[in-house]
Structures are given as structure tokens and as C-alpha cells.
Amino acid sequence: MIFDVEHETMPREELEALQLRRLQSVVARVYENVPFYRKKLDERGVRPEHIQKLSDVTLLPFTEKQDLRNHYPFGLFAVSRENIVRLHSSSGTTGKATVVGYTKRDIKNWGHMVARCLAAAGATSGDFIHNAYGYGLFTGGLGVHYGAEELGATVIPISGGGTRRQAMILRDFGATVITCTPSYSLHLYEAAKEMGIDIKELPLRIGIFGAEPWTDSMRAEIEGKLGITAIDIYGLSEIMGPGVAIECARVKNGLHIQEDHFLAEIIDSETGEQLPHGEKGEIVFTTLTKEGIPLLRYRTRDISRLNTAPCRCGRTTARMERVTGRSDDMLIIRGVNVFPSQIETILLETDGLTPHYQLIVGREGTLDTMEVRVEIDEAVFSDQIKNLQRLESKIEKNIKEFLGVTARVKLVEPKSIERSEGKAKRIIDMRKPQA
Incomplete structure (x- = not known):
């Protein structure tokens, strides 16, 4: 089902004309109302009237997460505090939190975008949506909640935590759609299994997962264990929250961007140069309709490409390739670039392993080291030591062969890696202070 036929199926020529009008408007608004942007634009010799075509977006400055932190809490807001009806923020675990504000119109637009996304995933007004994203300052819970209500579905606002209780509610309330992080869905599956609940036998049919990168191998794992269709949703609090883009259930090949609200670009992470559609790089967003805290060319650090x-x-609408890594998550091990998603793919293609793993990066003398800790499943756990050692050697060989980096693989017993009720923590880098 297409929720908003007018905007989701608009001819590209009309869509790009709409984007240009909205780009011109947002540049004028931030120049007038946000001293940070006025200073940045003046330094470049750029004024709002210089934006005459969409490609002129490259005249505008980038916005970084650190800019929001430097102006904590409200320094980048474009409206008076009286017009802000809600605040959200990041956790701030790696520095000051990034704070975002929403006007009434922002909240309405956000709910409408999420409703589009839920519909694209196959949800309808007849669904019960078990919303296990965290409520509170994190945008996930309330973002999905308002969108589900806009769609007309029934929301179960379970939030995060209480995993055994969640499994019981999932069974008792008969949810047909679940929204959470992909790693949490597998944690929920394990908890339900321990309680004698087979999620495959429940009415659940769709999972809408986001907030962390995940691979097609993990999708297959989730779909196989839970017996559902797993859909990738994308968003980030600085831009809006969940609902910036989503896969459609029919194709599941790239995430449709809400282009009437966001202008997307792909850039070279090192040079900042804009790349043509089809080339892989860092995705950058300019908000076109956001009133509370509009952002110009926000650098997400997420790696993708546009189609x-x-x-x-x-x-x-344009589709963005699924994000499987971030430029700032990339590890450099002895000169070799490694993304956690590459390791994950190798692990999930190996029989006897679970999707629960961690990468421990350290340094011996002047050389980088990497240890891959991965849980084995219950059947393999009881195997002979020599067979486990053989499996470790096989994985080490595959990592070396496919990624060109040497890693030590350590198989650990089931459920020994800490589970997260939010984003899974995959990397422990001992070379730098831990947040």
C-alpha cells in the first residue's frame, strides 16, 4: 500500500522542482534565524538568492554532529523556544548530547512520514504494532508511535527492556508487527524460546528494524528464526528520527527516501566532494521542511549509495542502499580497512555460529591486533575441543582470505556475550579510551 500517493509517486521532474523551492526556503530561514549558518554562509560568500538549482546545494556548508554539541543545547534552533513543543536528544555517551527540537508542524510531518514507512513495509490500519524502541529522549519509540497512530494501527507501547515480559505480551496481545533493533529481535527470540514460546507460531508477520547497521545475512537469520518479513528502516535524531527512509516490502532493494522532506547527497568522506548517483560514499541530508532545527548538508557518516x-x-523516490557501516566505525588494522559488517557476513555464513559477536581491537608493541569473539550455538557447544579449534582456524582463514587482515577467533559459549536492549555494541577498541 502507498500511504501518500501524491508525494510518493510524484514524477521526478515535479519532485525536484518541489525540492528546489523548499531548499531555497530553508536556506533563507537559517540565514535569517540561525547565527551559526549566517556566519558560515557569509564566510563562503553565499547568500540565499545564490541557490538557483538543486546542484547549488554544494555551495552550502556541511553540518557536523560536533556543531550541534558546540551549540548545546538550543544554539542551532531556528524558532523561538515558545514554538518548540518537544525535545529529543542523543545519549551523549561520547560527549555532549545532540539536542533537537520540534514544532507542531514538525511532529505532524514526522508522524506522516513514519506512517508512509509503515505502509511501505506492509503494515495496515488493522495491525497491532509491538513498539519495542525506547521511549523518552531517544527518538525511536515516540517516532514510531505517532506514525502508527497516523496509519490507524493499534500501538502497543512496550518500549525497551523487560525482555521476558515482552515475549509474553507479544504472545498474549497477538501483535502482527514488531519494531525494534535487529539485534534485540534475536535477543527476544532467545528469551521467548526459554519460556516455551515459539514466535513462529504467533500472528507476528512483519519486523521493522533500524538504529544499527545489519547485513542481509542477519536478515536471513531473523526471518528464519521468527518466521517474519524483516524490513530495514532508516533515520537519525539530528535529521528527524525514524522514518527518513525505508525498504518497500515488495522489492526490499534499497530504502525509499522521503525526498519531499529531505535532499540526499553522496560525498567522498575524505574530500567532501559530491559523488554521482550510483557511487558509494557517505550520505548527507539537508532538511527541507523541518522548522525547529533545520540542518544544511548534515554529515551522517553512514556509508551508502543512491539509486x-x-x-x-x-x-x-530515490532509494539509498542499506547502510552496513559507518565511516567512523571503520577499523584500520595494520593498514587494512575493516567494517564490522564484513566480519558479520563471514560469521553468519559459517554453520554453527550465532549472530552475537564482538571485535576486540588492541595493540601489541606497534602492531594492531584484532580478536573476534563469537558465540557458538547449543549444538556445537557440546562438540569436541579439536572440532572447535578446527572451526576457529577455518574462520581465521576466511577472514584473512576475504579481508586481508589477520584476526584471532575465539569461540565462546552461548549467551556469554552481553545482550543489548538498544544498539548492539560490536567494537571494543582498547587502543583508545572507552566512552
């Missing part, structure tokens, strides 16, 4: 080819679902 504007028509989709079989009927939507004309």
Missing part, C-alpha cells in the same frame, strides 16, 4: 531508477512498487 533513482523507478521501483516496481510504484514509488518514484
